Amino acid sequence: MKVKPSSKPEHVVHSDAASENPSSARSLPGFKHILVAIDFSESGFSALDYATALAQKFHSEVTLLHVVEPTVYSPNSLLGSPTMDEAGQTLLAGARERLKKFKQRAAAQGLAAEALVRMGRAQSDISDTAKAIGADLVVMGTHGHSGPRQSTLGGTAERVLRSSGCPVLAVPRPNP
Numbered sequence: 001m002k003v004k005p006s007s008k009p010e011h012v013v014h015s016d017a018a019s020e021n022p023s024s025a026r027s028l029p030g031f032k033h034i035l036v037a038i039d040f041s042e043s044g045f046s047a048l049d050y051a052t053a054l055a056q057k058f059h060s061e062v063t064l065l066h067v068v069e070p071t072v073y074s075p076n077s078l079l080g081s082p083t084m085d086e087a088g089q090t091l092l093a094g095a096r097e098r099l100k101k102f103k104q105r106a107a108a109q110g111l112a113a114e115a116l117v118r119m120g121r122a123q124s125d126i127s128d129t130a131k132a133i134g135a136d137l138v139v140m141g142t143h144g145h146s147g148p149r150q151s152t153l154g155g156t157a158e159r160v161l162r163s164s165g166c167p168v169l170a171v172p173r174p175n176p
Helices: 042-058 082-108 122-133 155-163
Strands: 033-037 061-068 113-119 137-142 168-172
Touching (some): 042 168, 082 113, 113 122, 155 168
Parallel strands (some): 137 168
16 A cells, blocks of 8 residues: 555545455456336435446446336236226336436436336346346345334345345435
């Protein structure tokens, strides 16, 4: 480690890790494609901020994903009633409209992000989409209010972490 005298903190310490420790000469992996799971919460905005910073650093592709989880089930839902189809289409259209704000926020940071909306179960659709698009990082917000077992991570984030084939960055909700 080389130390330069300076009054500016950003110029005080410069590290040449490869010369100090040859075993650390390996560079950290870059991220070519980042999937950002968006749930339209403050945690989702925080996740986007983290993903944006990483994407800029690694020149990554970014895909925004929102999963609409159907909450209304009826005995006829298996038959695919027109009412259920219309309700699903309305939910998907609303989610696409809301996702535009996140896409615009990424664009304001200089990133061209693809936006996807899926209907299904968040934990499985996030992992499946990450695999399908070849993402090498999933970034998602956490709420941490799914129960005592998931009190620090959040139920969906924990399930994605367990089933994803790539690293998952779980971003906590911002402090008030």
